[in-house]
Amino acid sequence: MKYQLIDLQVNNAIATITFNRPDKRNAMSDDMRTEFIHALERVAGDKGIKALILTGAGKGFCAGGDISGMQKRMNAPSGEVGFNGWHRQQRVHHTQSLLHTMPKPVIAAVNGAASGLGADTALACDFIIASEWASFTWSYMLRGIVPDGGGMYFLPRRVGLSKAKQLIFTGRKVSADEALLLGIIDRKASADDLLKEATDWALELSQASSTAIALTKTILNQSFELSAHDVFAQGSQAQGICYTSSEHRAAVEAFLAKTAGKE
Template identity: 40%
Template sequence: MNRAYRTIQFSQRDHVATLTFDNPGKRNALDLQMRDEIAEIVGLIGESQDIRAAILIGAGGHFCSGGDVRNIAASQLGNAGWRVRMQNVHRWLQELLTLDKPVIAAVDGAAVGAGFSLALAADFILATPRARFAMSFLRVGLVPDCGAFYTLPRFVGMQRAKELMLSTRELSAPEAQALGIVMEIHDADVLLQRAQVLAESFVNASPTAVSLIKRTLNVAGNADLAALLEIEASTQALAAGTDEHRGAVDAFLNKKPFPFQWPQG
C-alpha cells in the first residue's frame, strides 16, 4: 500500500509501514498540513491488522525541525486558538503513543522541538552520527509539546528532563545514546535498512503479546505493585492462549528456532 500526500511519503512493505516526513523546504517542519496527514496515517496504521510495525523517518537529511515558526507567527492565535490547536495534535499523538504495534524512529539530522517529541513517541530510536536533538521550545517562549512532558522524563528521569527543557541545549547522537534516548547509532546509508530489519522481526512476534507489553508499560509508571501484578496475571493469561505462544512452545520442544528473533545490530 502506497499513498501520496503533500508532506509525507507513506508506504507498506511486508507488514511494515514507513512514514517519511518529506517537506524539504522547511527541513520537514511540522506544519498544519503535515499534522493533518500524520493524523490520517496514524489512524490507518492503527486500524490495519496487516501492519505489524511502523517506521518514522525524515527525507533530505533531517528528521523534523519542529513546529513551523513562520506559520505560528502568521496565525496570531489567542489562548483559545492555541488550546484547540494543541488538542487537535493530541488526538493523533495519543493514538501514536498507544499503538499496539512497535514504532521505530530513524533519526538523521535535526530532531528539534516537536521533531524531538515525535521521535520520543516511538518505542525505539535509531540515529546517525550526525543526528542532533534539542528541546528548543523555550528559545521561542513556548513550553514543550507533542507529549514531551510525558515521554522525556520516562527516557531520562525528571532532573535531566528539566535540564534539557530549560537549557534548550543540543544533544549529539552519542550523548543521546548515553542518556538512553537513542538505542543504536548507524551510518546514514544503512539507517533505514536497520530500521526495516528491526521492524520486520516483529512480523513473527505475537501481536497480542506485543500489544499487552506496550499497554502495560504505558501505565507502569503510575501503578502500584499490586495493580501491576494483577495486570501481569491477566495479560499473561491472554498471551498464553494465542497461536503464537503454542507455536513457540512447539518449536522449543522440537528443538527448532523460535519464530521471533531480535535481529542483532
C-alpha cells in the same frame, strides 16, 4: 487519503512513514499533521503491519512546529487566540498519543535535526536509532513556550529528571554521540545504513505474537505510574486474552510437535 506531506510505504509487513517537507526540514504544519494522523490510524488498524518506522526526507527529521503556523496564531483576533491554541493542542496530543500507543513496535530513524516537537515525536516512539547527522534540541523555551509534544513526560523517563530539566531549560543542541551517552537514543548508525538497520531491528522486534506485543506494550507504557498490584492485575487480564489467541495455540502446537519428534 492521498498523501502529499508524508509518505507511507509497507514492505515485508513493516510500515515506514516519512515526513516529506524537506524544504522546510519537515516542520509539522496543520495539513501535515492531518496526514500523519490518518497514516497512524491506518497503520494501527492494519493487522498485516507488524511494526512502524518513522523518519524524515532530506537533511532533517522534523524541525518542530511550523513557524508560519505560530505567526498565524499570533495574528488571530485576541478573543480567539486562547481557544484556537486549545484546539490545536488537542490535535497535537491526539497525534502523539496515536504514536505512543501504537499497538506494535515503533522505531524513530532520526536522519537529521529533531527540534522541539520533532524531538518529542522521536521520544514518543518505542525506540530511537539515529545517524551521525542527527541532533536533538528541546527548543520550546527559546520560543517562549513549553514542551507540548510529550517531552516533559518522555524525556525524564529516558535521561532522569535533572538532565531533562537542563536540556529543556537551555534548549541546547545534543549531538548523536551525546544522545547515545545520555540514553536519549538507543542505537547509532551511519546515514547510509540508517533505514536498513531500522528495518532489520523492526523485523527482529515484531517476530513474536502481535497480540502479546500489543497487550504487553500497553501495560509497560503505564508501568511507572501503576502499582505492582495494578501491573499484575492488568497482566492477568492480558494473559487471559493471550490464552484464547490463535497465535498462542499455534505456538504451543508447534512446540509440542517439535518435542514429540525428539522422543
